[in-house]
Amino acid sequence: MSWAGPEDIYLSTSLASYLDKKLLILLRDGRKLMGTLRSFDQFANAVLEGACERVVVGDLYCDIPLGLYVIRGENVVLIGELDMEREELPPHMTRVPTEEILRAQKAERDASDLKGTMRKRMEFLDMD
Amino acid sequence: MLFFSYFKDLVGREVTVELKNDLAIRGTLHSVDQYLNIKLENTRVVDQDKYPHMLSVRNCFIRGSVVRYVQLPPEGVDVELLHDATRREARGG
Numbered sequence: 234m235s236w237a238g239p240e241d242i243y244l245s246t247s248l249a250s251y252l253d254k255k256l257l258i259l260l261r262d263g264r265k266l267m268g269t270l271r272s273f274d275q276f277a278n279a280v281l282e283g284a285c286e287r288v289v290v291g292d293l294y295c296d297i298p299l300g301l302y303v304i305r306g307e308n309v310v311l312i313g314e315l316d317m318e319r320e321e322l323p324p325h326m327t328r329v330p331t332e333e334i335l336r337a338q339k340a341e342r343d344a345s346d347l348k349g350t351m352r353k354r355m356e357f358l359d360m361d
Numbered sequence: 362m363l364f365f366s367y368f369k370d371l372v373g374r375e376v377t378v379e380l381k382n383d384l385a386i387r388g389t390l391h392s393v394d395q396y397l398n399i400k401l402e403n404t405r406v407v408d409q410d411k412y413p414h415m416l417s418v419r420n421c422f423i424r425g426s427v428v429r430y431v432q433l434p435p436e437g438v439d440v441e442l443l444h445d446a447t448r449r450e451a452r453g454g
Contacts, residue, residue, distance in 0.1 A: 239410055246394040248422060257418055261427070263382070265414050277398070277424050310380060310427045313404075313418030323413050 248273040251314060254283070259310040265289070266302065267315070276306035287333045290341050292326050295334035363450045367443070368393040368431075371387060377407065377432040378423055388423070397425035 242249040268281030388401030
C-alpha cells in the first residue's frame with residue numbers, strides 16, 4: 234500500500250503525494266516542525282529539508298531554523314500539507330525573535346510546573 | 362483486516378478523528394491503509410482557537426498509532442454486515 238505505483242499515489246495513504254511539498258509535522262512531544270518532505274518510508278520516517286520548529290506561546294510565535302532533519306516515524310503524530318494560499322496563522326498573532334519566544338516558552342513551562350506542584354500538594358483536599 | 366476493509370468502505374465520508382494528544386480533526390476520509398494510517402481532506406480542527414498552527418492545513422496524513430477514536434456518521438455503520446464479517450473473520454475465513 235505504501236509502495237503503490239505512481240498512478241495511484243493520490244488515492245492511497247502513501248506520503249508520495251506530499252513529496253517536495255511544504256509540510257507541517259506534529260510530533261508526539263507537541264513540537265511542530267515545518268519543512269519540505271524529501272523522503273519517507275512505510276513507518277512514516279521522514280526527511281525534512283529546510284526544517285524549522287514553530288514555537289507558539291499564546292499570541293506570539295517564532296520559526297527556529299534547524300536545517301536537514303531525519304524524523305523517526307514513531308514520533309510522528311500528523312503530517313499536514315501547508316496551503317500556501319491561506320494565511321498561516323490568525324492575524325492577531327505576532328512574530329517575535331528567537332530569544333523572546335524562548336523566554337516566553339520558559340515562563341509558560343515554569344508556570345505550568347508550578348501549577349502541577351501546587352495541585353500535587355493540595356491533592357489531599359480532594360478538590361475538583 | 363476487518364477494520365481495514367471497514368474503513369475502506371467509509372472513504373469519502375465525513376469523519377472526526379480524535380488523537381491521543383486530544384487533538385480532534387474533522388475531514389473527509391481520503392484513504393486508509395493496513396496500519397490504519399488515515400489521510401483526511403478538507404480538514405478543520407474542532408478546537409481551532411487552541412491549535413492556531415493547524416489553520417493552514419487542508420489535507421493531512423495521520424499515523425494510525427496515534428489515533429484514539431474515529432467518530433463515524435451514524436449511517437456509516439451497517440450492524441448486520443459488521444456482525445457477519447466479524448463471524449467470518451473469527452472462523453478464519
